[in-house]
Amino acid sequence: MSARTTGQVRVVGTGLLGTSIGLGLTSLDVDVVLDDVSPSTLALAVDYGAGRRAAEGDAPAIVVVAVPPDVVARVVAEELARFPEALVTDVASVKAGPLAALQAAGAPVARYLGSHPMAGRERSGPIAARADLFLGRPWVIAPHEASTAEQAVLLESLAFELGAIPVRLPAERHDDAVAVVSHAPQLVSSLLAARLVDAPDHATDLAGQGLRDTTRIAASDPALWVQILSANAARVLPVLSDLRDDLDALLGALADPAAPGAQRALADVLAAGNDGVARIPGKHGVDLRTTTLTVLIDDRPGQLARLLTEIGELGVNLEDMRLEHSPGAPIGIVEVSVLPEAAGGLEADLERRGWRVA
Amino acid sequence: MSARTTGQVRVVGTGLLGTSIGLGLTSLDVDVVLDDVSPSTLALAVDYGAGRRAAEGDAPAIVVVAVPPDVVARVVAEELARFPEALVTDVASVKAGPLAALQAAGAPVARYLGSHPMAGRERSGPIAARADLFLGRPWVIAPHEASTAEQAVLLESLAFELGAIPVRLPAERHDDAVAVVSHAPQLVSSLLAARLVDAPDHATDLAGQGLRDTTRIAASDPALWVQILSANAARVLPVLSDLRDDLDALLGALADPAAPGAQRALADVLAAGNDGVARIPGKHGVDLRTTTLTVLIDDRPGQLARLLTEIGELGVNLEDMRLEHSPGAPIGIVEVSVLPEAAGGLEADLERRGWRVA
The missing domain is CATH 3.40.50.720 (NAD(P)-binding Rossmann-like Domain)
Incomplete structure (x- = not known):
């Protein structure tokens, strides 16, 4: 434009x-x-x-x-x-x-x-x-x-x-929406990351991708966020109050996991988390509008280009793709996301051409 | 080996x-x-x-x-x-x-x-x-x-x-450690994602990377996690009890952000989050061994293959790459990670060949 x-x-x-x-x-x-x-x-x-x-x-x-x-x-x-x-x-x-x-x-x-x-x-x-x-x-x-x-x-x-x-x-609907999808996540991430302040080194040394992802935005600027949260406090409050209620139920279950109903209470929290994630549209992990094929490729220059060229020759458009390649590993993993109607044919065609589709 | x-x-x-x-x-x-x-x-x-x-x-x-x-x-x-x-x-x-x-x-x-x-x-x-x-x-x-x-x-x-x-x-120290760096984050992510279950579509449609990252592990298998959490409940409990105490203080501040001390209470939570993230060793998103170039490509079949083919022709090996493509967007963003010594030359070469390097 x-x-x-x-x-x-x-x-x-x-x-x-x-x-x-x-x-x-x-x-x-x-x-x-x-x-x-x-x-x-x-x-x-x-x-x-x-x-x-x-x-x-x-x-x-x-x-x-x-x-x-x-x-x-x-x-x-x-x-x-x-x-x-x-x-x-x-x-x-x-x-x-x-x-x-x-x-x-x-x-x-x-x-x-x-x-x-x-x-x-x-x-x-x-x-x-x-x-x-x-x-x-x-x-x-x-x-x-x-x-x-x-x-x-x-x-x-x-x-x-x-x-x-x-x-x-x-404006009102916007502010309600960001309370849930932005402001509450910011505070929850900060609250979680705060647990690490006094954690021993042998604990933080075990940090994996889950911890890194859940706490990434806890690195955000406090001065800016105090202003944002103050301005939207009335809308963030009920979201976090609900979370506190769920947390209290969870603490009860953790206090006596063998008590009747405790396992169910834990499962309910985890299942509700599953349901919540499924509400996020598009992308990252699972995209309901596309199907993902996992193809293994040798770690040699040009292999990825050859794969994508062949996918193009097969007339299939990529909706998304991700290369996972760990230094030192002999193979790379390519996740190609395509429209569901194209996935079956593509998988068969790629295997026919000698690609390893997982 | x-x-x-x-x-x-x-x-x-x-x-x-x-x-x-x-x-x-x-x-x-x-x-x-x-x-x-x-x-x-x-x-x-x-x-x-x-x-x-x-x-x-x-x-x-x-x-x-x-x-x-x-x-x-x-x-x-x-x-x-x-x-x-x-x-x-x-x-x-x-x-x-x-x-x-x-x-x-x-x-x-x-x-x-x-x-x-x-x-x-x-x-x-x-x-x-x-x-x-x-x-x-x-x-x-x-x-x-x-x-x-x-x-x-x-x-x-x-x-x-x-x-x-x-x-x-x-074993005891391990179990203490994973309570903080793995089990508490799992439950907190689930509790946060559960807020989305009843959120309106116009809210979840605004989901950004922060929400996606903080809730990614909430997609984990509930059956497996009920077992893990039950087995380590006594160690997860104090971590989440501390979090609940901080959350209660936060709810007080959100209930009346203009009250004396409320701004400070918000800032304390956010600053503690900063300090906690700083305890995590290493980094992610930033790979110190590679340099990432961002290339914009048209959303047409074969464009990504052409880009990767040309990178291969230039003799540069990809260490990692990621395609970000939002449905409906006319362009895709390709992040190609290469060894630092190759990045400058590659950027110049790609621009000479007409690619848009951001």
Whole structure:
């Protein structure tokens, strides 16, 4: 897509998200204007190629406010006043609060349309930014009474340009949703990782992939998350209260696993976890829309290319693939995901051609 | 390493772990004898190349019991009786219980030495097995009063042959350790994933990588985990009780985030999570031995094969690769990991050939 879709874009706040937006748009030849209260952070983002500094005569079509949650409403109000022709959006993780604050302050919210790209990293700052941060990720746009469909379309174009998938969701529903899929997981991961603080070395030395995965986001920035969680506390609270109730039942079962009903209580927690994971759409492990074949390949240059070339010759499009190759192992394992209707034929064809399909 | 290190190895139980051990040893020309109470599971493991069926005259140097936790002690006792010359080990996730049960039953524990490879997958059964499952993973060997250093060395050789890193740890300390680094994370992941069961679709549709990582192991087999958790309940209980105390403090802060001390309470949980993650040795996501390039490809058949073919033409061997492709997205993201010395040249060469390297 080209620059004409969005015109000049001003990004206020050049942290991870702001700089990533700048990098993505600049690579599409959009005129990106960057601003940040920190001169050094701004200089880093400019050096990084995320855009140019603000100048006299800037006339942004869109202002993207990418500042910490506690100053979002204030900065959005400032930008609305400063650029009376622009559509102003923000990318904060909580959406109802800023809108309410702007309305209460009498800001011209008819030109404000909040958004939230569901992308991030446990690292922060412009150095962690990447142009492809939003690729394939949902980008929530939160329409309200005073916003228009045209504005939503404009922001959707911006999201598309960055490779994201726009999703319209009112602020309240967005905030309910992220309480479950983002804010509660953050706190649970932190609570779990905190168990390691006083664990002996011989315990942490046994850490496997399960522990690493469950605690990865516990490395996130506490200052940022205190703000996010404070802003959405009322919605996170019931999610974690329910979890606490389940935890209490679990503690009872662990206290006497031989008691009547204890095994069942343990199994219920684990089965509910199975059911919950199954609700996550697409990808990673199990994708219900695709079938995965496991092919063993020799660890020689060109083997993977040959496999994929042959899959292409067979007319099958890959939906996803993953190579697992452990250094030192004589074979690699390739998991190729294809549409279910193609899987059976592909497996037979590959075996006929001499591939080892597990 | 060669077969002489360990001699004939008998594997009882051809699920994920038993079959993976068989695959790994067979690839090193060890004579692997397989047995399983389920004829179909056994047939699958034999077909898979994990070893041969038991026969008259088998004389294993080592018997590896890889059966569900609740029957470990019984099967170990049977194998000790059946092969009076063999060293018998098991690979169960809990170590104190089986040893105590064998001692109580008067089994010849002088030939039993428990072990626990810290490797697994959320999938189970022989089909999920892989020869490289243990590569780089700790493999706990749990010496006890009646076991000898020579036996520990023999099991260490077995672990080394499978690419694992042997760690000697008495049963009690092992069980304390896995309560923190494996069993508590399993339950916490399950408790978190259970929040998704009744979540609306518009919430689960926003699932990002953080949620996927924190809930991945919640897909694990409940039947297996009820046994593991029951066997180690007394050690998991205090870990989760501590977590519950922290959770209660957190719920108080979320109930009134503007109250004095509430922000601090939130920050404390998040900071403790940071400190806990920092205790985990090494890293994942970041492989210090390789450099990862991100290449954007069009979502058309053959594009990935063309990329990999060209990388091969450039004389560069892939250490690892991952395709990320979101359904509906017009492009895919390929992360190719190569040796650091090859990365710079490869990036330049690929860009010269017209590839988009992010």
